[in-house]
Amino acid sequence: MxxxxxxxxxxxxxxxxxxxxxxxxxxxxxxxxxxxxxAKDAPIIDVGGGASHLPDALLAEGFEAVTVLDLSPAALELSKTRLGAAASRVRWVAGDVTRWVPDRAYGLWHDRAVFHFLTDPAGQDAYVDVMRRAVTPGGHAIIASFAEDGPERCSNLPVQRYSPEALAARLQRAAPGVFAPLEAQRLVHVTPMGRRQAFQVSVFARSAAD
Ligand SMILES: C[S@@+](CC[C@H](N)C(=O)[O-])C[C@H]1O[C@@H](n2cnc3c(N)ncnc32)[C@H](O)[C@@H]1O
Structure with missing residues (x-):
C-alpha cells in the first residue's frame, strides 16, 4: 500500500x-x-486516527491506554508535535489497518471515516478480520462512515457509503456472529468550508464467539 x-x-x-x-x-x-x-484503564485504539484531536481529549479525560494507528507517518507526526510531552503517553502505530497484526487485546476500537475508504471486498474482509482479532470478547467497536446519502468521494478517493443496517450486514458477512449492532446514529459533519456531510455512527458489541 x-x-x-x-x-x-x-x-x-x-x-x-x-x-x-x-x-x-x-x-x-x-x-x-x-x-x-x-473503560479508563482498558486499551483503546483509534484506527486511521490521522491527526485527530481524539487522543488529546482521551488523555485529558483520564483514558490510560490509547493507541493511534494510521497509514500516514506524517499525520502521526502532526499529532505528536501538537501533544508535545503528552505524546509519550500514547502508542503510535504507522501501518495499514488491513495488514496490521494486533499486538494486544483492545476493549474499544474506534474508526472515524476510515473503513469507508475500503471499496474492495477483500480489503473490507481483511479489516473486519483484524478488528475481530484486535477487539477482546465483550469489547466494542465504533465505526463512523459516510451515510448512504453522504459524499461519494473524500480526499479524491471513492468511498463506500453505508446505512447502519448495511454496515452491520457487511460485518456479519465477513465475521458471522462476531459483531452485534447495539446502537446507531446519524450525524451531519460541517467541514471547515461549511459543507455538510452525512455520517452514520454505529456501535457493535464483540461477542465471545469467534
Ligand atoms: C478522512 S481521514 C480521518 C482521520 C481521523 N479518523 C479523523 O477523524 O480525523 C482518513 C484517515 O484514514 C487513514 N487511512 C486510510 N486508509 C488507511 C488504512 N488502510 N490503514 C490505516 N489508516 C488508513 C488516512 O491516513 C487518514 O488519516
Missing amino acids: AGAEDHWDAVYTGRAPEALTWFEEVPEVSLALIRSYG
Whole structure:
C-alpha cells in the first residue's frame, strides 16, 4: 500500500490539519460514545486516527491506554508535535489497518471515516478480520462512515457509503456472529468550508464467539 501511504502523507503535508474536510476541534460524538463504552484503564485504539484531536481529549479525560494507528507517518507526526510531552503517553502505530497484526487485546476500537475508504471486498474482509482479532470478547467497536446519502468521494478517493443496517450486514458477512449492532446514529459533519456531510455512527458489541 505504498501508493496509499504516499497519498495520505501528501494530504497531511499539503494543507494545515485544520483545513482538512474531516477536521474537528473536539470530536464530541466519538468522545460521548467512548465514555459510554470504553473503560479508563482498558486499551483503546483509534484506527486511521490521522491527526485527530481524539487522543488529546482521551488523555485529558483520564483514558490510560490509547493507541493511534494510521497509514500516514506524517499525520502521526502532526499529532505528536501538537501533544508535545503528552505524546509519550500514547502508542503510535504507522501501518495499514488491513495488514496490521494486533499486538494486544483492545476493549474499544474506534474508526472515524476510515473503513469507508475500503471499496474492495477483500480489503473490507481483511479489516473486519483484524478488528475481530484486535477487539477482546465483550469489547466494542465504533465505526463512523459516510451515510448512504453522504459524499461519494473524500480526499479524491471513492468511498463506500453505508446505512447502519448495511454496515452491520457487511460485518456479519465477513465475521458471522462476531459483531452485534447495539446502537446507531446519524450525524451531519460541517467541514471547515461549511459543507455538510452525512455520517452514520454505529456501535457493535464483540461477542465471545469467534
Ligand atoms: C478522512 S481521514 C480521518 C482521520 C481521523 N479518523 C479523523 O477523524 O480525523 C482518513 C484517515 O484514514 C487513514 N487511512 C486510510 N486508509 C488507511 C488504512 N488502510 N490503514 C490505516 N489508516 C488508513 C488516512 O491516513 C487518514 O488519516
